[in-house]
Amino acid sequence: MSQIGIRAAERPDYDTVLQDIADYVCDYEVDSTEAYSTARYCLMDSLACAMLAMEFPGCTRLLGPMVPGAEMVGGARVPGTAHELEPAQAAFNLGVLIRYLDFNDTWLAAEWGHPSDNLGAILAVADYVSRRNVAEGKPPLTMRDVLTAMIKAHEIQGVLALENSFNRVGLDHVLLVRVASTAVVTRMLGGNRDQVVAAVSNAWIDGGALRTYRHAPNTGSRKSWAAGDACRRAVTLALMVLRGEMGYPSALSADFWGFYDVLFKGKAFEFQRGYGSYVMENVLFKISFPAEFHAQTAVECAMSLHPEVTDRLDDIEKITIETQEAGARIIDKTGPLDNYADRDHCLQYMVAVPLIFGKLTADSYNDDVAADPRIDALRDKMEVSENESFTKDYFDPDKRGIGNALQVFFKDGSSTERVETSYPIGHRRRRGEGIPVLVEKFRKAIDAHYSSDKARAIDAACEDQNGLESAAVPDFVAKLVV
Numbered sequence: 346m347s348q349i350g351i352r353a354a355e356r357p358d359y360d361t362v363l364q365d366i367a368d369y370v371c372d373y374e375v376d377s378t379e380a381y382s383t384a385r386y387c388l389m390d391s392l393a394c395a396m397l398a399m400e401f402p403g404c405t406r407l408l409g410p411m412v413p414g415a416e417m418v419g420g421a422r423v424p425g426t427a428h429e430l431e432p433a434q435a436a437f438n439l440g441v442l443i444r445y446l447d448f449n450d451t452w453l454a455a456e457w458g459h460p461s462d463n464l465g466a467i468l469a470v471a472d473y474v475s476r477r478n479v480a481e482g483k484p485p486l487t488m489r490d491v492l493t494a495m496i497k498a499h500e501i502q503g504v505l506a507l508e509n510s511f512n513r514v515g516l517d518h519v520l521l522v523r524v525a526s527t528a529v530v531t532r533m534l535g536g537n538r539d540q541v542v543a544a545v546s547n548a549w550i551d552g553g554a555l556r557t558y559r560h561a562p563n564t565g566s567r568k569s570w571a572a573g574d575a576c577r578r579a580v581t582l583a584l585m586v587l588r589g590e591m592g593y594p595s596a597l598s599a600d601f602w603g604f605y606d607v608l609f610k611g612k613a614f615e616f617q618r619g620y621g622s623y624v625m626e627n628v629l630f631k632i633s634f635p636a637e638f639h640a641q642t643a644v645e646c647a648m649s650l651h652p653e654v655t656d657r658l659d660d661i662e663k664i665t666i667e668t669q670e671a672g673a674r675i676i677d678k679t680g681p682l683d684n685y686a687d688r689d690h691c692l693q694y695m696v697a698v699p700l701i702f703g704k705l706t707a708d709s710y711n712d713d714v715a716a717d718p719r720i721d722a723l724r725d726k727m728e729v730s731e732n733e734s735f736t737k738d739y740f741d742p743d744k745r746g747i748g749n750a751l752q753v754f755f756k757d758g759s760s761t762e763r764v765e766t767s768y769p770i771g772h773r774r775r776r777g778e779g780i781p782v783l784v785e786k787f788r789k790a791i792d793a794h795y796s797s798d799k800a801r802a803i804d805a806a807c808e809d810q811n812g813l814e815s816a817a818v819p820d821f822v823a824k825l826v827v
Contacts, residue, residue, distance in 0.1 A: 359542050359594045362614055363549070366501055367542035369620040370528045375496050380622035382810060384492040387450055387499075389807050390630055390783055391461045392424060392825070393790035394449045395442035397707065399425050400793075403685075404445040407570055408438050419476055421469040424825035425794055432473040433580040436526075440465025440573030446707050447569070447689050448635035450628050450771075452499075453739065453747060456506035457638070457671070458518035460628060462572035463498035466526035466579045467491060468822070470533050475818040486533070488821050489814035494529045496625045501525035503624030507742075508615040512556060512675075514608060519575040520553035526579035534583055543592025547582045549604050550596045561678055564687045617742065627745060630771030632782045635707045639672035640695045642766035643749035647699040650753060653761050654700055658719055660755045666696060667732035667750040667765075669739045677729045685710040696751065697723040738767065745772070799824065 358364075375381070398404045409428050410416055416428065421435035428438065443449050443465055450461045468491060475485030502525040511518060527548040531541045554574075558567035586592070597604045598613065605613055634644045643666060654661065668677075678691040688694045688710040697720045699705045708714065738746030750765040770779045787807070791800045803824050807813055813821075 357594050360597045363542050363545050366528050366545050367538050370532050370541055371538045375493055375622055377622040380496050380625045381492055383625050384495045387461050389787040391443045391449050391464050393787040396425055396790040396794040398442045398445035407441050421473040422822050422826050432469045433577045435469035436466040436580045437573040437577035440576035441570045444572040445569045446635045448631050450630050451638040452503045454507045455510040456518055458521055460499040460502045462522045463526045465576035466530050467494045470530040471818045472822045485817045485819050488816045496622055498525040498529045499624040500620050507617040516553035517556045519571045522572050522575040523579050524548045526576055527582050530580055531583040534587055540586050544582050544586040546592040546596040568686055627773050632771045632779050634705045636695045637676050637690050640692050641769035642747055643696050644699055644705050645766045646751035646764040647696045649764055650761055651703040654753050662754045662756045664727045665752050666729045670731050670736040673731045693724040693727045
């Protein structure tokens with residue numbers, strides 16, 4: 346870190362990192378059919394997560410205006426509800442819904458995160474802008490505009506994450522949601538390049554939330570609304586810049602006071618690739634299990650072993666789990682688990698439940714399930730270790746593996762086979778297998794939340810790529826309100 350001292354007052358050019366983001370958002374033309382197709386499935390998956398979250402009172406208590414009664418007629422509508430809110434609070438609402446169950450898409454690299462978190466800001470702003478445009482006699486945005494913004498937000502968040510680990514300096518990945526969402530919604534609101542770069546500079550100056558709430562002994566419910574909070578802040582910054590708020594050219598690189606020196610141990614960001622559509626094309630879907638993604642393949646392994654061990658739980662001597670370095674560092678957790686958030690970020694818990702019950706659902710983390718003494722009894726018998734080949738494949742840009750292996754040993758000296766899974770069902774390498782399951786997840790979620798007629802209308806609106814892309818945003822969102 347540089348030492349504090351006299352500084353020249355002459356303002357520099359904007360940091361290249363900030364300019365590159367603005368250039369990408371303002372000028373890049375996405376021409377990847379695969380990216381748009383994947384973005385449609387990402388939209389469906391995110392809406393499924395939102396509707397499933399509606400069943401949890403801990404989530405629904407966070408919804409609506411911040412101040413009771415502060416609805417906004419003609420504002421942004423919150424899918425699955427009757428709320429009409431100013432766009433920043435609507436972004437918070439939808440961001441909370443999408444992220445609450447830890448069931449939406451994932452990106453794993455030096456930093457991890459959930460790029461579809463950005464949809465909270467994107468869809469809220471798209472609805473607000475479109476309804477305003479219609480009131481002024483202008484055309485609304487289309488859902489292709491929404492998909493384009495999703496692709497670009499995914500790309501910004503994911504490319505920044507490839508080589509730059511924010512978790513290793515104690516910062517939470519939602520800061521990348523704030524940066525990516527700020528960039529794309531500033532543009533959606535009509536901002537020019539100068540305004541986009543100014544807004545993004547403010548997003549970095551905000552610093553970052555600490556990861557305290559994601560780790561023992563402080564794991565808690567904030568991790569379920571932190572992304573929504575990032576979406577809300579992104580929309581706020583965009584609106585402020587569009588009203589004339591200034592930007593900060595060396596927000597990252599300023600000596601002593603910039604992001605690099607204050608929060609990133611003096612290191613500048615590194616980049617593996619430029620911005621395109623790579624992240625959306627390779628994003629990981631959480632299709633089968635609401636579980637922290639580093640454990641997804643471990644859960645698959647446990648499911649496969651369930652028939653063999655469910656009647657022999659008392660005979661188990663030990664259970665070995667091999668995982669990636671990131672999994673061992675983040676979710677290897679022993680001792681008492683205090684709450685839902687503790688459990689869905691505990692590798693041993695996420696393995697024990699399917700071994701016992703043959704399933705892992707959002708309800709599996711509730712207190713009544715966790716009270717089953719067999720779960721902690723199995724956790725106490727588990728040994729977690731890093732498999733270096735899993736770690737290597739995890740960082741390989743051509744593989745993006747998330748391997749886990751599981752084996753159960755019994756007191757009589759016998760054991761199960763060692764079961765290994767390298768790629769979860771939501772991986773790009775398993776798209777053919779995974780997409781039908783994703784669509785089923787979507788349909789079950791909307792069937793559970795909406796009337797039969799509305800559910801069929803929503804399904805039909807999402808079913809056809811061209812039809813979805815050409816739909817006006819207000820017409821699409823209208824199908825989602827109750």
